Amino acid sequence: xGIQRIESVTYGIDESIDAVDECVRxxxxxxxxxxERTDDHAVFETRTGQTLCxxxxxxxxxxxxxxxxxxxxxxxxxxxxxxxLVRLVAAAGKDREIRESADGVHHTVDETGFGVGLTxxxxxxxxxxxxxxxxxxxxxxxxxxxxxxxxxxxxxxxxVALNIPKPGKxxxxxxxxxxxxxxxxxxxxxxxxxxxxxGDDDQHTMLLCHRxxxxxxxxxxxxxxxxxxxxxxxxxxxxxxxxxxxxxxxxTVGSNVFRFLHAPCGGRVEYAAxxxxxxxxxxxxxxxxxxxxxxxxxxxxxxxxxSARS
Numbered sequence: 001x002g003i004q005r006i007e008s009v010t011y012g013i014d015e016s017i018d019a020v021d022e023c024v025r026x027x028x029x030x031x032x033x034x035x036e037r038t039d040d041h042a043v044f045e046t047r048t049g050q051t052l053c054x055x056x057x058x059x060x061x062x063x064x065x066x067x068x069x070x071x072x073x074x075x076x077x078x079x080x081x082x083x084x085l086v087r088l089v090a091a092a093g094k095d096r097e098i099r100e101s102a103d104g105v106h107h108t109v110d111e112t113g114f115g116v117g118l119t120x121x122x123x124x125x126x127x128x129x130x131x132x133x134x135x136x137x138x139x140x141x142x143x144x145x146x147x148x149x150x151x152x153x154x155x156x157x158x159x160v161a162l163n164i165p166k167p168g169k170x171x172x173x174x175x176x177x178x179x180x181x182x183x184x185x186x187x188x189x190x191x192x193x194x195x196x197x198x199g200d201d202d203q204h205t206m207l208l209c210h211r212x213x214x215x216x217x218x219x220x221x222x223x224x225x226x227x228x229x230x231x232x233x234x235x236x237x238x239x240x241x242x243x244x245x246x247x248x249x250x251x252t253v254g255s256n257v258f259r260f261l262h263a264p265c266g267g268r269v270e271y272a273a274x275x276x277x278x279x280x281x282x283x284x285x286x287x288x289x290x291x292x293x294x295x296x297x298x299x300x301x302x303x304x305x306x307s308a309r310s
Contacts, residue, residue, distance in 0.1 A: 001080050001081075001084065001198050001199045002079060002080065002084050002088065002180070002181040002197070002198040002199060003077045003078065003079055003080075003088070003118075003180060003181060003182070003197040003198055003199060003200075003205075004078050004079065004080050004121045004123070004197065004198075004199035004200065005048075005050070005077070005078045005121060005123065005156070005157075005197065005199070005200060005205070006050055006075060006076070006077065006078070006156075006157045006158075006159075006160060006205070006220075007050060007051075007076045007077060007078035007117070007119055007121055007122070008050060008051040008052070008053060008075075008076040008117070009051075009052055009053070009072060009074065009075050009076070009157065009160070009220060010052075010053040010054075010055060010058065010062065010072070010073045010074045010076075010115070011023075011052075011053070011054050011055070011070060011071065011072055011073060011265040011266060012055055012056075012058045012062070012065055012070065012071060012073045013054050013055065013056055013070045013264075013265050013266075014056065014069075014070060015040065015056045015057065016056070017039055017040075019056065019070070019264070020039065020040060020041075020042060020054065020056055022264045023042065023054045023070075023263075023264050023265045024037065024042050024054070026242060026263060026264050026265070027042075027044045027052065027054075028044075029236065029237055029240045029242065030154070030222075030233070030237065030261075030269060031151055031152045031153045031154050031233060032044035032045065032046060032052060032153075032154065033045045033046075033047075033153075035051075039056075040055070040056035040057050041053070041054065041055055041056065041057075042054045046154055046155065046156050046157060046222070047124070047126040047153055047154065047155050047156065048123050048124050048125075048126045048155060048156040049122055049123055049124035050156060050157050052157075054265060055073075058073055061099055061101055061107045061115075062074055062107070062115050063109045063113055063114070063115050064113070066112060066113045066114060066215040066216060067214065067215060067216040067217075067266075069266060070264065070265050070266040071216060071217050071265075071266035071267070072114070072160075072162075072217035072220075072265075072266060072267060073114075073115050074107070074114070074115025074116065074117055075114065075115070075116060075117065075160055076105055076116075076117030076118070076119055077116070077117065077118055077119075077180070077197070078119060078120065078121025078122065078123070079118060079119065079120055079121060080120075080121055080199055081120075082120065085106075085118060085119070085120060088118050088179070088180060088181070089106045089118055091179040091180070092106075092108050092116065092118065092175075092179050092180065093106075093108060094179075096108055096109065103119075104119050104120065105117045105118070105119040106118045106119065110172065110175050110176070111164075111168060111171050111172040111174075111175045112162070112164045112165070112168075112172050112215045113215065114162060114215075121199075126155050126156070128155060128225050129225075130225050130226045131146065131225070131226055131228060132144075146228075148232065149228060149229060149232045149233075151236070152224055152229045152232055152233035152236065152271070153224075154222035154223065154224050154233075154271070155222075155223045155224060155225065156222065156223050157220055157221070157222055157223075158202055158205070158221050158222065158223040158272055158275065159202065159204055159205050159206055159207065159220070159221045159272075160205075160206055160207075160219075160220050160221075161206070161207035161208075161209060161217075161218035161219050161220070161221075162206075162207070162208055162209065162215070162216075162217060162218060163209045163211045163214065163215055163216045163217070163218050164208050164209065164210065164211065164215055165210075165211060165212070165213055165214060165215055166210045166211065166212055166213075167213075169208070169210050172208060173193050173195075173208055176195055176206065176208075177195070181197070181198045182195040182196060182197055182198070182205070182206060183195065183196055183198075183284070184196075184284050185203055185204055185278060185282060185284060185285070186203075186204070186253050186284070186285045186286075186287065187284060187285070187286045187287065188253070188287045188290050188291065189286065189287060189288055189289075190210075190289065190290050191209060191210060191290045192207055192208050192209040192210050193207070193208050194206075194207050194253060194254070195207070195208065196278070201277045201278065201279065202254075202275050202276075202277065202278075203253070203254045203255070203275055203276040203277070203278050203282075204253075204254060216266075216267070217266050217267035218267055218268070219260060219267050219268040219269060219270050220267070220269055220270070221256075221258075221269075221270040221271075221272040222269060222270065222271060222272065223272050223273065223275070224271050224272070224273050225273065226273050226274070227257055227273055227274065229271065229273060230248070230257050230258070230259050230271045230272070230273050231248065231259070233259070233271045234248065234259035234261065234271060237261050242261050242262070243261065243262045244259070244260065244261055244262075245260035245261055245262045245268045246258070246259070246260040246268075246297075247259075247297050247298045248297065248298040249293075249294040249295070249296055249297030249298065250294055250295045250296055250297075251293070251294055251295070252291045252292050252293065252294060252295055253291060254275050254276055255274065255275060255276045255295070256272045256273060256274055256275035256276070257272070257273045257274055258270050258271065258272055258294075259271045
């Protein structure tokens with residue numbers, strides 16, 4: 001089948017112990033599991049075994065950063081079989097160098113300059129029991145009051161969004177569709193292309209966002225079990241001093257509930273829940289104009305008061 005999921009991501013961060021400490025605190029508060037830490041390096045895991053690496057001194061297998069400051073340097077994709085891995089490595093490397101590291105990851109770059117890795121997927125099971133919900137005629141919870149979620153623990157990285165320059169955008173998309181087997185699920189002509197990996201059933205595993213003249217990390221989304229996790233996870237982050245990047249809402253494309261936070265390693269991270277699942281019968285939708293960003297977003301009376309004052 002091919003690529004199943006994001007296997008790991010690596011950020012290059014500032015070369016100071018304070019910068020490493022700040023990033024470690026952020027992802028610990030966010031709910032990932034710290035599995036390795038030195039003065040210039042840290043590794044976190046999701047519940048399904050994906051890794052997030054923070055490097056103050058990124059190794060020679062990573063390409064130069066596509067933007068200044070802390071940023072995403074590489075996304076490694078997990079492949080289901082060794083035969084598929086060999087095929088994809090050959091396809092990706094037909095006109096560019098590929099180098100294999102000791103851990104079995106094949107490293108190269110995409111058309112924009114982001115690091116791309118290919119390796120065998122190693123998923124861990126993560127049993128999920130969403131909170132039972134009640135509604136008239138559909139009662140699923142009896143005699144069991146809900147308790148607060150003590151700590152939100154993301155299940156997995158579910159998608160990555162990258163900013164790419166508009167010049168060359170078609171070639172940038174083609175690298176992923178023609179070589180790595182992604183398929184477009186929604187093409188928003190003024191804004192970007194939503195792509196699904198062959199082994200994923202999420203509406204998108206990747207988003208390439210067109211920008212007038214610059215490349216950079218946009219965000220990485222982490223799936224959590226439900227709506228409450230999105231809200232309580234965001235609340236916990238704000239209580240611990242982190243900045244929200246966008247109000248709670250539900251996306252139009254993908255339909256997932258979201259909450260974004262600014263990340264000290266670059267870009268943003270997203271708590272996400274209840275994304276559309278689509279199979280091969282889902283036909284690519286082409287949007288000549290950009291749909292609304294969200295179906296709904298949280299509003300308060302203060303929004304109307306501020307609007308009236310302006």
